[in-house]
Amino acid sequence: MSKIRGRFAPTPSGLMHVGNAWTALLAWLQTRSQSGQFVLRMEDIDGPRCRPELAAAALADLRWLGLDWDEGPDIGGPYAPYTQSERIRLYEAAMDKLLEHGALYPCFCSRAELLAVASAPHGLSSEGPTYAGTCRHLSPEQQRIRSAVKTPSMRFKADDSASIRFEDGISGSQVFPPGAGGDFVVRRADGIISYQLAVVIDDAAMKITDVLRGADLLDSTPRQLLLYEALGLPAPRFAHVPLLMGEDGKRLAKRHGDTSLAGLRAAGVTPERIIGWLAYLAGQLNRFEPLTAAELISHFKPHLIPKEPITIHDSLMKQLYN
Template sequence: MSNIRGRFAPTPSGLMHVGNAWAALLAWLQIRSNNGQFVLRMEDIDGPRCRPELAGQALADLRWLGLDWDEGPDVGGPHSPYTQSERIPFYEEALDKLLACDKLYPCFCSRAELLAVASAPHGLSSEGPAYAGTCRHLTLEQQRERREAKTPSLRFKVDETRAITYEDGIAGTMRFPPGVGGDFVVRRADGIISYQLAVVIDDAAMNMTDVLRGADLMDSTPRQLLLYEALGLPAPRFAHVPLLMGEDGKRLAKRHGDTSIAGLKEAGVGPERIIGWLAFLAGQTDRFEPIAATELIGYFDQGRIPNEPITISETLMKQLFY
């Protein structure tokens, strides 16, 4: 077996839809075509937004589509637990390490104060406006005074002099300017660990060699690379697949119709039809036809995946049903 390892890590805050299935299928094919190990991890770190029943539904939907995994919350494995809400001690340990090497500082800015700069140009589009560094240079006395009135978040100090460059497996060479969007939160004021930190700790702990995910997370990559470096952890190879978009230019969502896997199943759309449709969109087949996920493994070619957003026209969407 190859030592290549990849994963799919859904967030159980809503029903799995074709956009999720798109990323899951391509991540699975990348690993299975290289005879590697595929991991399923549940990213439920944001407790208020996540629901256990949706986590169970996600596992059922993936299995119904014909995808499997070697390690995961339901099958276990050597890197358990595979559910983020059960991995909090690992994140706290990483925070302690970052604090010890002076990579973090407390931020007392309120949500209203941060929203006030929301109209500023965004350094990283999906990550919101760049943080202005308001709390970065507070003295210890100023920090103490502010702690009496407000529990702070913790922010990572981004080197404002270094550009970040990495080679994306689909998008090619990616370069982010110095400062990469400003200092970012690694623990919220309510104590919830940020996605950025949790995903780095988990991918390193689970020995991920490759991370294939949606292009909406590309802007997170430079921040995660900085965390890998600061913690002395090896970074995986990254590849970002384009998003599926509606004809209105917005990401495929409920407003474009019910594209949930559960909804499609209820409408009588079979798993091989969904897989064949996604494979055609990904350039893996030259025409749309129902096909099992396992049949795609032998001729998966990452180089054929488009690197621009894919517009799902009404005609394309109808292919799923007829």
């Protein structure tokens, strides 16, 4: 049996925080506990939001935590480059293939028009309201006329004839109804390739077998599976871990205090304390105790990871500092 290949793919649009570290650690443990190969990829395709100095800081923070990788933007590897902004030609080739197969169509809907249907039921909660298919049946002449005054985005024609099923490594069996979420954007009107297409191309090209990521991306999986199928690419196994939440029920963020790794480091918190704290939250330890990431490898049990979001109370955060 071939070794598994896992990955962690941060977006360098902000400082790494404990929520990022949570996902990175569990993805790393999943791979290292099976003697697999771990890949680090920088998902900076949304250029206006991403900065090179934040990408460099992310690498430094992960190394400080004790995580390593076999392939990545700083060390290279057989599937380089490992930075999305350097892989645009691969995404364009995939776009061409999808266009040849008639799987895409131009969408001229404005942001205001899309917001106007925001009260519609959400097919996939993390993706916003289901697209109504307004531009799907435009004639070539209608497309030509509209293209003269507006640059369109490109949408994928989601199959609305069959349910999408997959087994999630954390959440179990998943079933999404036909056409869940509607037709989705694969290239924005400003020319930026969507996360959905880029991640599929990259994971397939890098031969990733196992994707462990946050539960906020569970709803993206059906769309990605449709793209894998349309492009004739093998899909990886998926596992979605719960998010760390503040006491207000919202995803842990700056409003809950400084949870950045840089801030914790400046406050004198050791990487061993952060690793032990995250391992405790993940059900890998019966009680909180500092330890290294490497010490966790032989004890990693994915079935113990909670399935529900984890609320970080003030008392839990204080454990990091005491």
